[in-house]
Amino acid sequence: MENRENWGSRLGFIMAAAGSAVGLGNIWKFPFTAGQNGGGAFVLVYLFFVAIIGFSVMLTEFAVGRRRSLAAVGAFKSVDRRWTFAGVLGVLSGFLIMGFYPVVGGWALAYVFKVPMGLLNNPDTIGDTFGGFITGKTAPLMWMVVYLALNIAIVAKGVSSGIEKAGKILMPILFSILIIIAIKGLTLPGAMAGMEFLFKPDFSKLNGGVVLAALGQAFFSLSLGMGCMITYGSYLSKEENLAENAAIVTAMDTGVALLAGIAMFPAMFAFGMEPAAGPGLVFVVVPTIFAKMGGAGMMFATLFFVALTTAALTSSVSLLEVVVAYLIDEKKFSRVNAVLSSSAVMAVLCVLASLSLGGTGPKLFGFGSFDIFDLLTDKIFLAIGGMLLCIFTGWVLKKDELKEEITNGGKIAFPLFDIWYGLVKFVIPVTILLVAISGIMDGFKSGSGAIMVMGVIIIGIFAAISKKL
Numbered sequence: 001m002e003n004r005e006n007w008g009s010r011l012g013f014i015m016a017a018a019g020s021a022v023g024l025g026n027i028w029k030f031p032f033t034a035g036q037n038g039g040g041a042f043v044l045v046y047l048f049f050v051a052i053i054g055f056s057v058m059l060t061e062f063a064v065g066r067r068r069s070l071a072a073v074g075a076f077k078s079v080d081r082r083w084t085f086a087g088v089l090g091v092l093s094g095f096l097i098m099g100f101y102p103v104v105g106g107w108a109l110a111y112v113f114k115v116p117m118g119l120l121n122n123p124d125t126i127g128d129t130f131g132g133f134i135t136g137k138t139a140p141l142m143w144m145v146v147y148l149a150l151n152i153a154i155v156a157k158g159v160s161s162g163i164e165k166a167g168k169i170l171m172p173i174l175f176s177i178l179i180i181i182a183i184k185g186l187t188l189p190g191a192m193a194g195m196e197f198l199f200k201p202d203f204s205k206l207n208g209g210v211v212l213a214a215l216g217q218a219f220f221s222l223s224l225g226m227g228c229m230i231t232y233g234s235y236l237s238k239e240e241n242l243a244e245n246a247a248i249v250t251a252m253d254t255g256v257a258l259l260a261g262i263a264m265f266p267a268m269f270a271f272g273m274e275p276a277a278g279p280g281l282v283f284v285v286v287p288t289i290f291a292k293m294g295g296a297g298m299m300f301a302t303l304f305f306v307a308l309t310t311a312a313l314t315s316s317v318s319l320l321e322v323v324v325a326y327l328i329d330e331k332k333f334s335r336v337n338a339v340l341s342s343s344a345v346m347a348v349l350c351v352l353a354s355l356s357l358g359g360t361g362p363k364l365f366g367f368g369s370f371d372i373f374d375l376l377t378d379k380i381f382l383a384i385g386g387m388l389l390c391i392f393t394g395w396v397l398k399k400d401e402l403k404e405e406i407t408n409g410g411k412i413a414f415p416l417f418d419i420w421y422g423l424v425k426f427v428i429p430v431t432i433l434l435v436a437i438s439g440i441m442d443g444f445k446s447g448s449g450a451i452m453v454m455g456v457i458i459i460g461i462f463a464a465i466s467k468k469l
């Protein structure tokens, strides 16, 4: 416990936690998920979940992690062995998210090179180029491997030296470029329809599936529900104000997601593209906007994909770190062995995920690996992981102990403590349960219900064998 590595500085922690949160989830996933779920109403529900559930769960993860000074699994296990499964579930989520995240990270990395090599010369073919690229067999795999290797290098170096530095430099750049894109997009003719789509709620579009998608997006984007912020919190100094840190990270993450939406939708509507276009959205909209700007456009587009790749990296290293910390703390692996063995498994999952986009490989209920990994994690494992953490915190941990941790032993005030506690103990678990049930029921209309039920069964099996984990 005494030898735990610590964050180099206050800013270092915020940048690393925000670096974990801000990633492909904000810039790639949020816009296309909002598009597929009807826009405004989805966005409103998402914001509501972020404010009420996201912030509270993040504070819970920080508090539990720092209190126990142990990463995800140990934090549960050291209190009560029966709860080990809740931590191990997070490790499983880490493997599954890392089973597709590096595929998309690889696309971003590939675009760093494709843009200067002439991608923008012919704006009309940008969409087809993307479709052709990701459904191909070897090229996306090669980029995925390079991307994963970057993760391995960073995580193998350890916490403060690797992750912290990467986060500090490119986040401001990413933010600036998104603002440039947003301004450019908003000045195109017909752009306002995009703002309306994104911010004018049409409540007739709401159903169980959309609400669960919003909840899943909130968890995914904030890096919650799998022990990531527990692990980061465990490296956090006793002097830090947990609530303040959670508020800053939540606000930054949500700001970037909204900014990404504002950067994408006006331009899409101006270009006459479909809002439900899917995973290709950023990879098509951003190059198309910049293609119209000549030489400077090419430079900005390249810089955008450099920044996107970096944002993705600071997120995926946090996912890898959860798995690695588990292997080090619980299974007594050396750091290097932990990194290498876990990323070997992730690489295999990524190969399946990438090939599934071209229609190759196994299918389950009509879904390929990429979609299955995404569905299971985002909508089931993360949301239920968050629910379990709240039940554990509210019903197993002691209220006094939590208060002491969050107020740094009474040194700082947290006036919202009782509200937070009530949310964590009662409101959030019940809300997540209801949203999950209605979302799964809706999922049976599209076939995803069966996969989600499978996820719930997996959680049940983990719970049953918890003492062996």
Ligand code: TRP
Pocket (backbone or CB within 6 Å): 020, 021, 022, 023, 024, 025, 026, 097, 219, 220, 221, 222, 223, 224, 225, 226, 228, 315, 316, 318, 319, 382
């Ligand atoms: N939040 C990151 C993103 O938006 C992804 C991520 C990193 C994540 N760590 C996580 C998602 C832990 C869920 C759980 O890109």
